[in-house]
Structures are given as C-alpha cells and as structure tokens.
Amino acid sequence: MSHEVRPASESIIRRYIFSLDHKVIGIQYFCLALVAAFLGMGLSLLMRLRLAWPDEKWPMLEMVFPTGFRGGLMQPEFYLAMVTMHGTIMVFMVLTTAPQGGFGNYFLPIQIGAADMAFPVLNMLSFWTTLLSFLVLVLAFFVEGGAPIGGWTFYPPLSAIPSAGPGQGLGADLWLVSIGIFCIGSLLGALNFITTTLNMRTRGMTLTRLPLTCWGWFTTAFIALLSFPVLLAAGILLLAERSLGMSFFNPGGLVVSGKLIPGGGGSPILWQHLFWFFGHPEVYIAILPGMGVTSHILATFARKPVFGYRVMVVAILAIGLLGFLVWGHHMFISGMNPTSSIAFSVLTLTIGVPSAIKTFNWLGTLWGGRIRFTSAMLFSIGFVSVFVAGGITGLVLGQTSLDILFHDTYFVPGHFHLIMGVAAIFGIFAATYYWFPKAAGRMMNETLGQLHFWLTFFGVYAIFIPFHILGIVGHPRRIAEVTGYDFLRPFGSMHVFITIAALVTAAAQLIFLVNLVWSIFRGARASDNPWEATTLEWVTATPPPHDNFGGKLPVVHRGPYEYSVPGESNDYSPQTEPERVIAGS
C-alpha cells in the first residue's frame, strides 16, 4: 500500500541499531525505560525487604551483594545505596525517557504529519547518549564501594566528600558523570522536539489543531531545555569539587572518621538551589506527557472531544511556566527567609489551579460519553484518580507550616510516588496499550490488560496510602534502621503490609511484560485504526511505513478531537477529513 522510500543497501546496523528513524529510536528509548523500570522496581523491593523484616538474613542476596549483606543482614549503607539508585534510575531513566523520548519520539512527527523529526542524526545521538548515561550509572554497582548513598538529590557535604561513606568515592563520581551525560542527551532531544513541532507541521495542522499529546511533549521539551543546563552546571561544580579539591559546597570544619576535611567557604544550600531549580521542573517533565496522553485517550474512548481544549493547552503552558518558580518548596526547612517561603508557598499552591482545571476538564470529557473501557482507558481514568490523590497532598506539602512537620518523613515519598511513581507510570501504561497496535501491528490481550490494571490500581493505593499515615506519625525517610525508635514500634506491621502489597504489585507488572512480549509475536492483527480515533497516527498504515505516510503527507482540515460531531455519519471524524460543505451556504 505504501511505497517504502529507503535505499536497498541499508544495513541492519543502520536500519535497527544506529537508526535515524524516529520510530525505531522511540522504541529504543521505550526498551531502555522498560529495563530501567524493572531494575528500579527490583531495587525498591530490596528496600522493602529491609523495612518489613529488619532482622532477617538473606543468604541468597548475600551471594549477589557480598558487601551489602554481611552475614546475610542488609547493611544500612546498602539500603541507602538502594534508595539513591532507585530514585535516580526511576526519575531519570524511566520517567524522563519513556514518556518523552519513547512515545514522543515515535508519535510526535506522525501526529503533526511529518516524515521524521527535524534533526534525525541528533535524535539518534540523543538516544545513544542516554543509553551511555544509563550504562555509566549501572557501572556504579560494580566498582569498589558500590553505588552512592546520598539519595537521588545528592546533597553536599555528604556528596562532596569522597571519604564520607561507601559508594561516595568512585560510585559518586560515576553517578555525576552519568547525570552529566544524561543532561546532554536530554538537551539534544529537547532541541529536536521543539524545532519539529514549530517547523514541520503539515499543511492545515495549525497549533490549535495539535493533539494535546503534542502540546504535552512540546511544553516538556521547553522545560527540559531550560532546566537541564542548571543540573549540568551543578554537576560540573560538584565533580570539580570532589576531584579538584574545590569548595563550592563545602562549608568547612567537617570531620569524617576523626579526620578534618580540608576546604571551606562553600555553601551546601547552593547545591540545593541549583539542584531544585532543575529538580522541580523535572517532575513536570515526568508528568506533562502523561497528562497529554490522558486527555487524548479519554477523548478517544469516551467518544467525545476533550472538554475545553484551549483551556487545556493554556493549563499545560501554565504548569510548565509555574514549575520554574516553585523550587524553594523543597527547601522549606533549609533556614530560608520566611518571606521567600511565603512566595514559594503561594506559587506552589497556584500550580494547583491549572492542575485542577485539567482534572475537571478530564471529568468533563468523560461526562455523558459512551465510554469504552479498554485497558488504555482504564489506565487513563486511573491516572486521573491517582493524580488527584497525589496532587492533593502536594497542596498540603506546599504550605510551609505543614511542610516543616512533614519534610523528610514518609509523607513526602507518599506524595511523589502517587504522582510520579503511579500517575506518570499509568500514563506510560495507557500510552502503551493505546499505541501498541499502531507500532506493532498487533493488539495486546485485553483480559491481561484489565487484570494488570485492577491489580496495579489497588496495589499502588495499598502501598502508598500507608506512606502518608507513616508520615503523619513522623516516620523519617531514608533510614534503614527503624527498629531503634520506640514511637515507630507499632508500625512494624504496616511496613510488612506495604512490603507484601509491593511484592504483589510488582508481580502484577509481569502480567504487563508477558502481555507486551507475547502480543508482539502472537497478538491479533490490528487494523489501521482499531480504536476509531481521529488523529493522524491512525490515518496511516499499521505499522507506519518508513516515512510515516507513504510519500504523501496528509493535509489537515479538522481539530484533533472531533468525536460524535452532530450531523456526521461516523462518531469520529479523522483530522484529514475535509469539512463538509453545506449546499447553499
């Protein structure tokens, strides 16, 4: 049907490994994120083992991690290394790669009617740079001292002093190098996304006809473009401090193991400012593509246009902009000026406004729709649920007076896991179930998808609601040793409950994995438009040809969500369908 425009002499290497095709690159990113997600999940399960059964011996694990499990007992430093690497891998290698690099790379060019990204070579380089960063990060597990232990936030002075703990030597250097490389890969990608969206839309695809997925990717790219350089700057300074004996962050007078650490005059708070100026926009990078996908999928399966399309676009842009102004809410207990606290607090609560607008508009999209409860739809509705749950606790933490109590307790991971660890992941799942037929040419198994959803949905609430309770009680975070605190003694059984819920939920993800892999080979053949959706990716063949549209780029005549338009014969009108000319007008 489509004629492939591709040189016959293209080698396997060029076609599938160092491919310039955005679709292949998207799949590469997705596979990287999949591997990273299971690795990160495994690390979290190790953490849960320690918290539920602190005195238990694990001889099998000691074989894999001899220094981490002396005598079979998990060492506290090992636990902290798990904390650090779990956070780093999940935030960077999963939530920053899959939604944007994975789905964005695959579907942005198609949804705007282009043949490829603006800079295909840069695209390929972005992926391989990101993969290199992942490999360098994982290398930290295999060097003397192991992985760093300072949390994914890597605060100095701990992170500035190589002798401060196991993993803080070479492991920490590798972490910094990895993150530096990741920044570069991310920046190259952001460049590509923005240029593509601005420059390569097909005829008729005005900005107001862009699917909300594209608006999500576009805004995310802008956020990445402006925030990752700050992380890079911070990383360069910290690496210089550690390896060249500088004192950008070292305040001086620090004693480690009885030895006075040289240097001084630096500011640990400086790192916090630099890191969180990046760190807060980073979490919007993690969630905005998921929001775009949610709007997209809700419209498709409710057979209704997105409620308030233009407002949704403004909300995405507002979240993107406001995200740069609130980093101080991660530093409320740093001793900052209370006036700054008020400013950051007010701005943080303000982000609740566009977020709430989006939530109500999602509900408005569903209202009165003829809903088709496919797996993708379930995960999108689930996204709304966990986004509200997680978002509400954000409003709690955004108030300085409350945050002073909750900072560094389990309340904070309760909040961000519901938003990032669940909602953003639900966005990834929804996108996978939705777009798998287009990319693989086969359908995923619906029964397994539904089972995956329900197990996961109840599982994540079972895991993370108790986190909030522990936080309210005052349970500190990032500690391996909880049995020493009298006030925490009654909560040992809660830790066991969480751990069992985590193990069950983790097992449920295997259902997804099996479904994914099995369906690639044995799934039912998919038609070009199995969901009867309107946007451009459903206009082209399944899977799309090398140049996306078989040599003829589409012309767009309609908006992205023309479902159930009165007077039309179908309950959906593809974007390429010309407007009906009414006789006599």
Add this chain to the structure above:
Amino acid sequence: MASTVTPSRPGVRGRADPGSGGIDKLPPVDGGDYGSGRRGPERTPPPEGYRIGVWLVLASVSMMFLALTSAYIVNQAHVLPLDFPRVFIVSTALILASSLTFEMTRRELRRRREAVFLRWLMVTLGLGFAFLAAQIIAWRHLVAGGFYVNTNRHSGYAYIFTGLHAIHLFGGMLALSYVVWKSRRGSWTAVRRRVSVDATAVYWHFLDGLWIYLLVILFFWR
C-alpha cells in the same frame, strides 16, 4: 476520505486536489528534500529549523552560564584574589575580530561571491583557532602565577567559565567546518547554506558576547 497532496519538487506547484479549491496557490507541502540533497525520509527540516534550533541552543547555554553565575555570586568568589592574564586582551581582540570576519563572510555570501565567502570563512575559522590557542596560553600564565584550578574558588570559576566557553566555541567551529564541507560537496541549496551560515553566525556572536560578559564578571566586577 483522507485528503493528500502529491509530493512535488521544491519550487514546483503541486497539483490541486479536486474539490478543495485554492490549494494550487499554496506552496508545495512536501515530497521534495527541502533543498538538503538528501534522499529518503530522513530529510533534514525546512531550513528555518536551523534558525529555530540555534535560538534554542542559545537559551540552553545561557541557562547553564546563568546557573554558574548565580553559584559564583553565592560563593562570593569574586572577592578572592586572582591574576588577570594579559593574554586575555589578545584573545578578546581575536574573538571580536572573528565576529567581524564572520559578518564579512555573511556579506560575501549574500553577494554570491563564492570564493571570497569561503576565504572569509576560513579566516574566521583561523581566528577561532587562534582564540583557543590564546586561551590555552592564558591558562598557562595563570598556572605560572600560581593560580591553579583549585587554588581558590575564584580561580576555579575562572577555569570552569573560560573552559566551558572554549568548549562551546570549539563546537561552533565544528559547525562552521560542517558548513564548509557541505558547501564544497554541493549537496545543499543556496537557501539552506545561507540559513546555516546565518544560524552559526548567531551562535558565534552570542559566544562573543558571552566572552565579554565572562571577562567582566571574572575580572572587572567588585
């Protein structure tokens, strides 16, 4: 019924789609290679992509240097002692000259004087190399004066700032060399080449301005 437009070569009007009158007055959608000389779907974008791209690069690079500046201020590094290597005057002159020669390059390109354009381009590249050489000499002078990377925070920032600037300038030179290579090969259209040179010029002038800024905050700000 999906509507499509048959691809055409750039500059050639596409055939009108029946029933969608008016299309033949619009420029062709695609099919051509946007003047890049590339075959296959991995076409590079319409040349405006380079212009957009370079402004995005400027935004990004600015953010990094702004972050480093704020760290520099918080660390109060400027109060610590640091020599001013006189060679920096030479390198400043070189980079300013290179911006001027870059403008000459662009002017000759607009006047379609191929050979002169390439000559000015080579001069610019040469001045870029000279700038980098001067920077290395300046760093050696700093070392000779006892200001190593880790002498104090002021010297640390000096090396980091000027080092990062030099890396970015080297990147600009790579971009310029790429333009030379592509021009020589003849696979680019005139439009694409002009846009590429213009985009690289923007980047180059930005680095020039950034250098002056760095000089000021490192050595002339109290």
